[in-house]
Amino acid sequence: MNSTKPPKKKMKLWCKILITVVSVILALALIAGVSIFALISHYYNKLNYVPTDEDNEIIDIVDETDDWSQQYPNVTGTGTTDPSLPPIDPTPPDQQKEIEDNIDDNTNHEYVVDFDEDVTNILLVGTDGRTVTARGRSDSMIVLSINRKTKQIVMTSLMRDIYLHIPTIDTYNRINASYSSGGISLLLDTIEENFKLHIDKYVRINFFGFENVINKLGGVDITLTQAEINFVGLQGSAQPGVVHLNGAQTLRYCRCRYVPKGNLGADFARTARQREVLTLLSEKLKKMSFSTVNDLLNEFLPQVATNLTQSEITAMLFNFPTYSKYDIKSYNLPVSGSWKYARIRGMSVLSVDFEKNIKALENYINGVVE
Numbered sequence: 001m002n003s004t005k006p007p008k009k010k011m012k013l014w015c016k017i018l019i020t021v022v023s024v025i026l027a028l029a030l031i032a033g034v035s036i037f038a039l040i041s042h043y044y045n046k047l048n049y050v051p052t053d054e055d056n057e058i059i060d061i062v063d064e065t066d067d068w069s070q071q072y073p074n075v076t077g078t079g080t081t082d083p084s085l086p087p088i089d090p091t092p093p094d095q096q097k098e099i100e101d102n103i104d105d106n107t108n109h110e111y112v113v114d115f116d117e118d119v120t121n122i123l124l125v126g127t128d129g130r131t132v133t134a135r136g137r138s139d140s141m142i143v144l145s146i147n148r149k150t151k152q153i154v155m156t157s158l159m160r161d162i163y164l165h166i167p168t169i170d171t172y173n174r175i176n177a178s179y180s181s182g183g184i185s186l187l188l189d190t191i192e193e194n195f196k197l198h199i200d201k202y203v204r205i206n207f208f209g210f211e212n213v214i215n216k217l218g219g220v221d222i223t224l225t226q227a228e229i230n231f232v233g234l235q236g237s238a239q240p241g242v243v244h245l246n247g248a249q250t251l252r253y254c255r256c257r258y259v260p261k262g263n264l265g266a267d268f269a270r271t272a273r274q275r276e277v278l279t280l281l282s283e284k285l286k287k288m289s290f291s292t293v294n295d296l297l298n299e300f301l302p303q304v305a306t307n308l309t310q311s312e313i314t315a316m317l318f319n320f321p322t323y324s325k326y327d328i329k330s331y332n333l334p335v336s337g338s339w340k341y342a343r344i345r346g347m348s349v350l351s352v353d354f355e356k357n358i359k360a361l362e363n364y365i366n367g368v369v370e
Helices: 013-044 093-107 175-195 207-216 226-232 247-254 266-286 290-303 310-323 354-365
Strands: 119-127 138-147 152-158 163-166 171-174 201-206 220-224 241-245 304-306 327-333 339-344 347-352
Touching: 013 310, 093 163, 093 175, 093 339, 093 354, 119 175, 119 207, 138 175, 138 266, 138 354, 152 175, 152 266, 152 354, 163 175, 163 347, 171 175, 171 347, 175 201, 175 354, 201 207, 201 290, 207 247, 207 290, 220 226, 220 247, 220 266, 226 247, 241 247, 247 266, 266 327, 290 304, 327 354, 347 354
Parallel strands: 119 201, 152 327
Antiparallel strands: 119 138, 138 152, 163 171, 201 304, 220 241, 339 347
């Protein structure tokens, strides 16, 4: 019995074309995926990955005395300045004890800042270390909150002179002493204990790396007063108004706390300048070409230490087109009416109402501004 196989049907031309097109698309997608992964890996390897538990050596605290109260005397609640007022006198022992008792009441109060699961909190730390490995002091501390629900990026500065309790070494000091004494790990623990906000992730950059980044971006244009022009070293060559600053001048501007900004003085003025510059930089980034971004990243990333993983950074990069459309909000703690100056052990410090500031921080992160 003869059995013959049925003749094979010829594949229609349109089927061949479709298969070819799909194969090409898949191949291109695979190549693109591999290329993107390789590019991200290239950039990530330039970062300094430092888990918090590798940056926690405890060193002795040294109280720093300063004279900024001579420039910004004893006014409360607004950060305004009045040269006619006398400088801050040493805080009497009974008042110091009252301040520290209030701090203890807050640290023992069980409360956790509540925010939506669509929020990512990252602590940005700017230090005065000369290199990326040098600890230095945390001159700038900003809680960066990416809120995907409200479509906002919130920057909340923590004044470095906030007087609080530092765990592990069990002492009262300014918040920036927690970083200089125990690194990122102790700083994060201090924020959690005093402000009830748990933050897992951080990004740290020294100010000298920041200066290089500004130069790579071609500088920034900032509206300056005459006093600010004098402070950054442009007296005689610039007029009040919009002034173009290079990296060194921008760094001086960001670290300036001896010149008021509007009705803000001292560290309030300084942190407002820092958030202003970060906002300007984010706007410039949106308009930059890939080649410029590439040059910037190659310059910037070696100056950065972080505990963000490669997968976390990859996710952020893929979401960058979305995040770039978010509104940027800028705040500081302590809030108006919730603090007063004090002088303890020769240090000018801010004694704050923690309950008010914890609630304000919670509202800022959640996009609720009263």
